Amino acid sequence: MSTSRPNTFFASVLPLLLPLLLVLVFALHMRSLPQLLDFKLHYEATPPDVVARYLVGSARDDGLRLDPHVIAYLALPLFLATSLMLHRRTRTRRPLASKVAFALSAIGTIYLGGLFGMWTAFYDGLSHMAASDVDAAARTFAAMSAPRGAFLMTTMLAKLAFVGLALQGLLLWGADRRSRVAALSFAIGCSLFLVFWDLDNWMLVGSLLMLAGLVAARRRGAE
Numbered sequence: 001m002s003t004s005r006p007n008t009f010f011a012s013v014l015p016l017l018l019p020l021l022l023v024l025v026f027a028l029h030m031r032s033l034p035q036l037l038d039f040k041l042h043y044e045a046t047p048p049d050v051v052a053r054y055l056v057g058s059a060r061d062d063g064l065r066l067d068p069h070v071i072a073y074l075a076l077p078l079f080l081a082t083s084l085m086l087h088r089r090t091r092t093r094r095p096l097a098s099k100v101a102f103a104l105s106a107i108g109t110i111y112l113g114g115l116f117g118m119w120t121a122f123y124d125g126l127s128h129m130a131a132s133d134v135d136a137a138a139r140t141f142a143a144m145s146a147p148r149g150a151f152l153m154t155t156m157l158a159k160l161a162f163v164g165l166a167l168q169g170l171l172l173w174g175a176d177r178r179s180r181v182a183a184l185s186f187a188i189g190c191s192l193f194l195v196f197w198d199l200d201n202w203m204l205v206g207s208l209l210m211l212a213g214l215v216a217a218r219r220r221g222a223e
Helices: 004-029 031-036 046-055 068-074 076-090 093-128 132-145 151-157 160-170 177-195 200-223
Strands: none
Touching: 004 076, 004 200, 031 200, 046 093, 046 132, 068 076, 068 093, 068 132, 076 160, 076 200, 093 132, 093 151, 093 160, 151 160, 151 177, 160 177, 177 200
16 A cells, blocks of 8 residues: 555656646746747747857856756656556557557657757757857758758657647547546647647647646546
8 A cells, every 4th residue: 555655646746747847948938928928820930140149158167058958858758658647548448549649659759859859959069159150150050940851850750749649638538527628638738739839838838738638637537
C-alpha cells in the first residue's frame, strides 16, 4: 500500500508538468500584456537583423542561458510521459486507435527533439558571436530559418507529436460529461499548436486547455 500510493500519485501528477512547463515557456516569450492579447491569425517572422542584434554578444559567463527554448528542450521526456499516460487510459476501450495515436506522438516527439535542439544550439551559438559579426549572424539566421528544405521537413515531422496527442485526447471521449470535457479540452489545446504554430499567445492558450483536459482526466480516473 505504501508503495502503490506514491506510484499512483507520481503517474497522475507527472503528465501535468508538460502543460505547466509549456505555459512557462510561452509566458517567458511575452514581454508585455498587449503582446499577450494580440492574437494574430498568421505568423509574422521577426526580421533576421532584429533577432541577430538581440542575440549576438548576449552570452553569459555562467554557461548556457536558461531561455524558453532550453526549458522546452529539457521538457521533451514529459511529452512521452503524457502520451504514455493517455495510452494507458485509452488502450482498453480502443486498443488499435490508442496504439496508432501513441506511435504518432512518440515519433513526433523524436523530431520535436531535433527541432528544439536545433533552435537551442543555434540561439546559443549566435549569442557567442562578437558584436562586429551581427550582419553575418543576421544572414546566417535568415538562411537557417528559411521555411524550406531540412528546416521545413523537421518542422512538419515535429508537428506529428501534437497530431498524436490530439488523437489520444479524443480517445478519452466517453459517456460521462467529465471524460468529454477532458477529451475536447486536450484535443482542442493540441490543435491550437497545429493551427497557430509559432504564435506564442495562441500556444499559451493551447497549453492551458491541455492542462484543463489532463486535470479532468485525472479526476475522472480517481473516481
